[in-house]
Amino acid sequence: MVLHSGQSRRPESRGGSNPFFGGTDPALAASVSPPHKRLADQPVPPDTALQVVRDELMLDGNARLNLATFVTTWMEPQAGQLMAECVDKNMIDKDEYPQTAELERRCVNILADLWHAPDPSAIMGCSTTGSSEACMLAGMALKRRWAKLGRTGKPNLVMGVNVQVCWEKFCEYWEVEPRLVPMEGDRFHLTPEQAVEHCDENTIGVVAILGSTFDGSYEPVAEIVAALDELQERTGWNIPVHVDGASGAMIAPFLDPELVWDFRLPRVASINTSGHKYGLVYPGVGWVIWRDQEALPSELVFNVNYLGGEMPTFALNFSRPGAEVAAQYYTFVRLGREGFRVVQQASRDVAMDLAQRIAQLGPFELLTKGDQLPVFAFTTKPDVQAFDVFDVSRRLRERGWLVPAYTFPANRTDLAVLRVVCRNGFTHDLAALLCEHIEHYLPELAAQSGPRHSPATSTSFHH
Numbered sequence: 001m002v003l004h005s006g007q008s009r010r011p012e013s014r015g016g017s018n019p020f021f022g023g024t025d026p027a028l029a030a031s032v033s034p035p036h037k038r039l040a041d042q043p044v045p046p047d048t049a050l051q052v053v054r055d056e057l058m059l060d061g062n063a064r065l066n067l068a069t070f071v072t073t074w075m076e077p078q079a080g081q082l083m084a085e086c087v088d089k090n091m092i093d094k095d096e097y098p099q100t101a102e103l104e105r106r107c108v109n110i111l112a113d114l115w116h117a118p119d120p121s122a123i124m125g126c127s128t129t130g131s132s133e134a135c136m137l138a139g140m141a142l143k144r145r146w147a148k149l150g151r152t153g154k155p156n157l158v159m160g161v162n163v164q165v166c167w168e169k170f171c172e173y174w175e176v177e178p179r180l181v182p183m184e185g186d187r188f189h190l191t192p193e194q195a196v197e198h199c200d201e202n203t204i205g206v207v208a209i210l211g212s213t214f215d216g217s218y219e220p221v222a223e224i225v226a227a228l229d230e231l232q233e234r235t236g237w238n239i240p241v242h243v244d245g246a247s248g249a250m251i252a253p254f255l256d257p258e259l260v261w262d263f264r265l266p267r268v269a270s271i272n273t274s275g276h277k278y279g280l281v282y283p284g285v286g287w288v289i290w291r292d293q294e295a296l297p298s299e300l301v302f303n304v305n306y307l308g309g310e311m312p313t314f315a316l317n318f319s320r321p322g323a324e325v326a327a328q329y330y331t332f333v334r335l336g337r338e339g340f341r342v343v344q345q346a347s348r349d350v351a352m353d354l355a356q357r358i359a360q361l362g363p364f365e366l367l368t369k370g371d372q373l374p375v376f377a378f379t380t381k382p383d384v385q386a387f388d389v390f391d392v393s394r395r396l397r398e399r400g401w402l403v404p405a406y407t408f409p410a411n412r413t414d415l416a417v418l419r420v421v422c423r424n425g426f427t428h429d430l431a432a433l434l435c436e437h438i439e440h441y442l443p444e445l446a447a448q449s450g451p452r453h454s455p456a457t458s459t460s461f462h463h
C-alpha cells in the first residue's frame with residue numbers, strides 16, 4: 001500500500017460538519033468531524049459515521065470510466081451479496097471454515113484444468129491476495145530450486161523490462177539480480193533470442209508475460225521455451241519458465257485455445273493469474289499453480305495446526321477474508337466455459353473495434369490492436385507536433401475518462417503512449433462515446449502551438 005509519511009500538511013479540519021448529522025442534537029453535529037490525526041474523544045452514532053465516511057469517498061473517481069485499471073469494477077449484485085456474507089470468514093482458518101477451503105481447492109483444480117496441467121493429481125496451488133503475492137511465491141520457489149543445485153554465484157531472473165513492478169519488487173526483496181531485457185525499436189517485449197542471451201548458470205528462471213501491461217501483447221511463451229530447450233542441449237542448464245498470466249491466463253484459455261503457452265509446455269513450472277482482473281472478481285484475489293511438487297520445494301510449505309486442523313499453506317500473509325475466494329467460485333459456477341468465452345470475447349470485440357476507430361481519427365497510430373489482451377496502446381503520428389498523448393489524457397479527464405499516458409521503459413523512453421483497458425461492462429456504446437470525446441477535442445488540440453504538458457509526469461497509474 002502507499003507508504004504514508006508523517007502527518008499530512010493539511011490543516012486540521014475545523015470541525016462542525018453538516019448540521020443534519022446530529023439528528024435532533026445540534027451540539028452533536030458540531031462535535032462531529034472526520035478525525036485526521038487522532039481519535040475523537042467520543043463515539044458518534046453509526047449512521048453518522050457512515051455518512052461521514054461516504055462523503056469523503058465521494059471524491060474517488062467513477063470506476064466504470066477508469067480505462068487505466070485491469071481490476072474488476074463491476075460484479076452482479078448476487079456476487080456482492082455473497083461477498084458480504086463471507087467477509088467474516090478467515091481464509092487461514094481452514095478448520096473453522098472447511099468449505100471455504102474446499103471452494104479454494106476447487107478453484108485451483110479448475111484453473112489447473114484450464115491451463116492443461118498434465119497430471120492434475122500432481123499440481124500444487126493456492127489463492128493469494130493478487131498476482132503480486134502469487135509472483136513472490138512463484139519467484140521464491142524458483143530461487144529455492146536453483147539454490148538446491150549448489151551453484152555459488154548470485155541468482156538472477158531474466159525477464160523483459162516490460163514486467164509489472166511486482167517482479168522488480170521480488171528481486172529487491174529476495175536479493176535476486178533482475179536481468180531486464182530492454183525494448184528495442186518496435187520490439188516491446190521479451191523475445192526468445194534476447195531471453196537466452198541473458199541466461200547463465202545462475203538464472204533461477206525466465207518470466208514470460210501473458211500479456212504485457214504496457215501494450216496488451218502476449219509474449220511468445222512457446223518460442224521462449226523452445227529457445228531454452230536448445231540452450232539446455234548446449235549447456236546443460238535446465239532453466240524453468242514462470243508465466244505471469246495476471247490478465248492473459250483468464251483470456252487465452254477461452255479465446256485462444258490453439259495458443260500453446262501453459263503447462264502443455266513441460267518447461268513451464270508455474271503460472272499465476274489475478275482473479276480480480278479478467279477472473280472477473282472484485283479485488284483482491286490471485287492464484288498461483290505449480291506443475292508438480294518438484295516445482296515447489298517442500299521447505300517453503302508451512303503446516304498450520306494451531307487453529308485446529310493440520311493444513312499445508314504457502315502465503316506471505318496469514319489471516320485474509322474468504323469473500324474473494326467464494327466470489328471466484330461464484331464466477332466459475334455462474335459462467336462456465338461458454339459464459340467466460342462470451343464475456344471475454346465481448347471485451348476483445350470492444351477493444352479491437354475501438355482501436356480501429358481511434359486509428360481512423362487521423363493523428364494516432366496503434367502499437368497494438370486489442371486482439372490479444374483486450375487492451376491496446378496508441379501514440380501520436382510523428383508529424384503531429386501540436387499536442388502529445390499527455391494532452392489527450394488530460395483533456396479526456398475533463399469528461400471523466402481516465403486514459404493513462406506514460407512513457408515506455410528503456411530503450412524506448414522516447415515513446416509515450418495512451419492505453420485503453422477494455423473490461424467487462426465497457427460496452428460498444430461507451431467506447432463510441434470515448435471516441436467521440438477524443439474527436440471532439442482534436443480541433444482544439446491541433447490548434448495548440450505545441451504540447452502543453454511535460455512528458456516527465458505520467459498522467460495516471462497504469463500498472
Ligand SMILES: *Cc1c(COP(=O)(O)O)cnc(C)c1O
Pocket residue numbers: 070129130131132133135164166209210211212213244245246247274286463
Ligand atoms: C496486474 C499485474 C500484476 C500484479 O497483479 P496484482 O493482482 O495487482 O497484484 C503482475 N503482473 C502482471 C502482468 C499484471 O498485469
